[in-house]
Amino acid sequence: MSTTSQTQNLTLVQAVRDGLYTEMSADEDVIVMGEDVGKNGGVFRATEGLWEEFGDDRVIDTPLAESGIVGTAVGMAAYGLKPVPEMQFSGFMYPAFDQIVSHVARLRNRSRGRFTCPMVIRAPYGGGIRAPEHHSESKEAFYAHEAGLKVVIPSTPHDTKGLLISAIRDPDPVIFLEPKLIYRAFRGDVPEAEYTVPIGEAVTRREGSDVSVFTYGAMSRPTMEAAEELAEEGVDCEVIDLRTISPLDRDAIISSFKKTGRAVVVNEAPKTGSIAAEITAIVQEEALLYQEAPVKRVSGFDVPYPLYALEDYYLPNAARIKEGIMETVEF
Structure with a gap:
């Protein structure tokens, strides 16, 4: 993991944005897509400013169709891009569940390694923000049960940026669940430079x-x-x-x-x-x-x-x- 003496004091959601910005700046194949992620900056403002920086071709506002978002991302990933689709809430992922378990998780195995699926499905998850139903579930076990998926859940701004960068660089798909209860609950020191936190290490x-x-x-x-x-x-x-x-x-x-x-x-x-x-x-x-x-x-x-x-x-x-x-x- 690389380090730097220059740090910034960020909330967890700001660390998400910083991780996306870092990788989009370094790799033009990284694409952000989802409902309202462009001009509006996302429902929690995790993608705020990215559309202005990288434009329509790399920050894509999609229809309200989770299955279509993830299915499109599968095609992108199979042919060389690194899509990062956002689900507005983890409770909205269920329409995309067939795409996730039937295609995202299985593409490498089904094609015997001819295709990989380097994509990160981001979603705010968990309760505590007084949201209505389908906004507060913690169903991470669904995805941990599926071979072919990695499942990451950070708890600090520092780990959020480092784990997100690791997830985007991973050759296989990652479900990246962001605990929205602590999106803005506290701040932490986050290096300005790129760095990684290893996936799979407590x-x-x-x-x-x-x-x-x-x-x-x-x-x-x-x-x-x-x-x-x-x-x-x-x-x-x-x-x-x-x-x-x-x-x-x-x-x-x-x-x-x-x-x-x-x-x-x-x-x-x-x-x-x-x-x-x-x-x-x-x-x-x-x-x-x-x-x-x-x-x-x-x-x-x-x-x-x-x-x-x-x-x-x-x-x-x-x-x-x-x-x-x-x-x-x-x-």
Whole structure:
């Protein structure tokens, strides 16, 4: 990863725009496309200014047709371009699901390597912004289940730019889910120059010895808050930010669990069939003899995502995460 002494203080959504700008400036094959991404700059303004900089040929306003957006991007990618289609919300991706699983994920295998599919499907995802239905789901497990797709979920501005650049340069398709709850929640230092963050590598946000807490995306912030509060109470949490959920960094998961013997997994997706369930299985398969307590999952609930009145109850917060950690530590 290259570094520079020149940094900028950006929000997460600004880091998305900076990553797109960096790669579009460096590689004329990078194309941004989607609903209102051009003159309007996107529903969250993630592409603001790109149309003015790169023009109609490289920043393309599309019809409101997700299947058409992704299907067109497949053709572009097969013949040498690097499209970055934006879905306005991850909940709008379902009309494109057939394109994603039948063509995007399988193009390399189906053509026996004759074609690759270097594209990044970006989408704001997750809850917490008081949006109506189909705007707040956390369905990342859909895409992690599909061979041929990488699935990336950043939690900091620095990682967002570096992971997005890595995703655009990847020869295979990447689903890049951006936790919109923290789009503008805080700022962080982001190098002005290009740099990459490796896809498939977790990062330790906090070293600890009592319990390993695995998380990603918007849940990293309340998890860190819970860990810092528990440190004052004598509980030493190790917090692992996965950053990529496909491929999962199995080595980081196993190494941390062997160190602490206890694990809590925090995600906002429904509990059943979640990434938390997969991490639990990895621990059971690879490090059972190190286990001191059952693995605890702190997650959303197995219900439709609720509207405003119950949204704060649905999403894991620091208090609920603390409770889950203490249940594991005191077992």
